[in-house]
Amino acid sequence: MAFTTEPPAVPPELLIGFPIPHVLLLTLNRPKQLNAMTPALQAAIERVLDWFEDEVSLWVVIVTGKGRAFCAGQDLKMWLADRRSAPLPSGSSKHGFASISRRKSCKPIIAAVNGVAMGGGMELIVNCDLVVASEDAKFALPEVSRGVVAAQGGIPRIAAISGHQLASEMLLLGQPISAQLAHDRFGFVNRVVPASEVLPTALKLAQTIVNNSPDSVWSTKIGLVEGRGDVEGYVQRWEDNPRGRGFAQSENIAEGLRAFQEKRKPAWKNPAPISAIKAKL
Known part of the structure; x- marks a missing residue:
């Protein structure tokens, strides 16, 4: 695919691809750490998405994770080690967690959720336009159990989607819910499919979008x-x-x-x- 400018260089923790015309695929690639976010990974995602926003040949982005997790949130071990010099996690950029949770993009963002989505990973998801989840996916906003707050956009987003009481259930209890509950009761998942069908389903949705103007x-x-x-x-x-x-x-x-x-x-x-x-x- 020809671009007006070349995509930025990224570290091994982030994989970029172009699986079908007009579609960018971002894969978080820290599977041993359940794709927990770090400042370096955050910065790489921001560079790529800022380029994507200006690249008129790319119309949709899909975000997924490598391995058995989508994103377990902020890398708390790294944050704890650096909390004095960085009192807020790397998710506090102008675009929020992973440069997505508060991003106001005009281009559709699809989350292809394989496995665990916790904390910032969940905040990221509720700012996506379409969400495909594997049958074994788990979602949680466990910040209160860690002494922190879902302050990167998760609180107002989940309240707007699910309503006050259901949002309170996730935010104040901090307990995980299943993909089926996320679809049937909380309303922030569009499709629940077998794990092997998560990315193919997301690509089908992306293809449907790029068939439109x-x-x-x-x-x-x-x-x-x-x-x-x-x-x-x-x-x-x-x-x-x-x-x-x-x-x-x-x-x-x-x-x-x-x-x-x-x-x-x-x-x-x-x-x-x-x-x-x-x-x-």
Whole structure:
């Protein structure tokens, strides 16, 4: 796949791939540590995702973990050893835990959850747009049992998704729940599948998304993000965002209408760079 700029270099703890056109795959690669987050891994994810945001040929990202865990949260042993010089964990960046839990991306983020997702790993998940989980996955926000707080976006996200009482059950008890409960009762998992089907299912969802107009998808995602908890104000924020209303200036809107009229499949193009959109607005 040709990119406008080359992807940044990453350490072995993070694997990047491009399994299908327009899709970036990020794999946390610390399986012996259950993919617990470190400052170096956090920084690598941030570099890649900042590049991904600007790379118009990439439309969707999938995040997964190597081994028997998705992400066990912050590496508490490392944090304990460095707590005086770093009183907050590495998740306290401008984009939150793993540079995802508070990221306001216009591009869809899919979590492919294999096994354990705890603490920051769970905070990451509830800011993703679609979540596929293995049947044996476990989810928890155990911060209160460790003397810390789910302060990287997990508290308001789980409350918005599950409601106050169910959010309290996760946040105040700190106990794990199953993938099926996460799907049926708490509502933050879209699909529960056998472990071998987690990544293939996530790729199918990504393929379905990239079959649609990227301009329309990104504009819709902005509406979702800006509309959280504030129905009255989101329209103005959507219109103020170039990617929000910029889809109306795109070649893809004309292509979608022509394809409908001609009864054929649309041939979508990469969206314009943000600088070009701003110039037209």
